[in-house]
Amino acid sequence: MARAFNKKVCLRKFSPSDLVLRKVLRIARDSRGKFAYKYDRPFIVKEVFNGGAIILNDMDGNENALPVNVDALKKYYP
Template identity: 70%
Template sequence: MARAFNVKVRHREFNLGDLVLRKVLHVAPNSRGKFSYKYDEPFVVRKTFSGGAIILSDMDGTENAS
């Protein structure tokens, strides 16, 4: 089963300065059900690590770990 799932996984490399969207993983208490947002606003990649972790920042420069 794991092998069948892993066939569909696409590996991505992010570079400094790339614009990315962050998936919303939690449901807010005031969400609108299926009409709620699936992704957050665009973020800028500030730093990448070898394990696949990245440091993101808002468009105004506030850093967010992801």
């Protein structure tokens, strides 16, 4: 059963200068409910680490100090 599941799993590989979207963490209740945004604006990958952590830059070039897990990202195709 594990072998059948692992066939369908796609690895997320990111490289520097890729455009990605970051998942929005909902802590407080949003008035838009299920119509609220699920992902944040596009970011640029600055650095990729082995453990699945990525450091992002804004589109303006401002660096985010904290790394983000690969689980909370998806590629952005303009």
